[in-house]
Amino acid sequence: xxxxxxxxxxxxxxxxxxxxxxxxxxxxxxxxxxxxxxxxxxxxxxxxxxxxxxxxxxxxxxxxxxxxxxxxxxxxxxxxxxxxxxxxxxxxxxxxxxxxxxxxxxxxxxxxxxxxxxxxxxxxxxxxxxxxxxxxxxxxxxxxxxxxxxxxx
Ligand code: HEM
Numbered sequence: 001x002x003x004x005x006x007x008x009x010x011x012x013x014x015x016x017x018x019x020x021x022x023x024x025x026x027x028x029x030x031x032x033x034x035x036x037x038x039x040x041x042x043x044x045x046x047x048x049x050x051x052x053x054x055x056x057x058x059x060x061x062x063x064x065x066x067x068x069x070x071x072x073x074x075x076x077x078x079x080x081x082x083x084x085x086x087x088x089x090x091x092x093x094x095x096x097x098x099x100x101x102x103x104x105x106x107x108x109x110x111x112x113x114x115x116x117x118x119x120x121x122x123x124x125x126x127x128x129x130x131x132x133x134x135x136x137x138x139x140x141x142x143x144x145x146x147x148x149x150x151x152x153x
Contacts, residue, residue, distance in 0.1 A: 001065055008057040009151040011050055012137060018047040019130045022122060029119035036109075036118040044122055048106050051099045051129075062092060086138065086145045094136035098129040105129065 022043040029040060062068055071078050071088040078084045105125025112118040140146045 001061065003153065004057055004060050005065075006151045006153050008054065008061060009147070011054045011057060014050045015047065015054060015133065016130075018043060018050055019126060019133065022047045022126050023130060026119045026123035026126065030116065030123065033116065034119075036115040040118070040122065044106055044109065044126065047126065048102050051102050055096070055099050058092065058095065062088075067092075083144045091136050091138065094132050098132035098136070101125050101129040101132070 022040075025040045025043050028034065029036065067088045070084060078088050102125065105121060108125065109118050109121045112121055138145045138147045140149055
């Protein structure tokens, strides 16, 4: 489980990298009235792939590191404790919602008929997903729930 946790910590940085890259592409595409390119497609595909990998790693941690058991066996105690509630409910739900938005966003970009519509959809869906992700990461400065910036194997 330690290896999975280190990977989950590291993949966060790849998600942020590709997420910001996709958003910058969307903004530059909109402002520069640029056609939707292979580069735009690559950035949003990589963002989605790493979100999916993170979902898988997160689910493994959730079910194997006791979080799900705590929630089902002692929901009252979990809900009263900010740190337990964060990992069992808030982090998990917000991240799953963000990942669903990334998927909906990517398929709606594919269906858009004009290039400017594609950039706009990329910006809206991925922008909201990134805000959720940034809000639900247990940054080291967050009291009670903070985790390290980096972990090594
Ligand atoms: C974009 C998606 C996600 C990001 C960026 C993210 C990020 C993180 C980070 C940085 C940590 C702290 C790791 C550490 O201890 O250093 C963490 C912990 C955790 N995450 Fe996520 N996460 C995401 C999605 C998910 C999902 C979808 C789930 C569950 C289905 C999940 C479940 C967990 C759990 C259970 C922990 C606590 C692990 C433990 O200490 O046992 N995460 N996450």
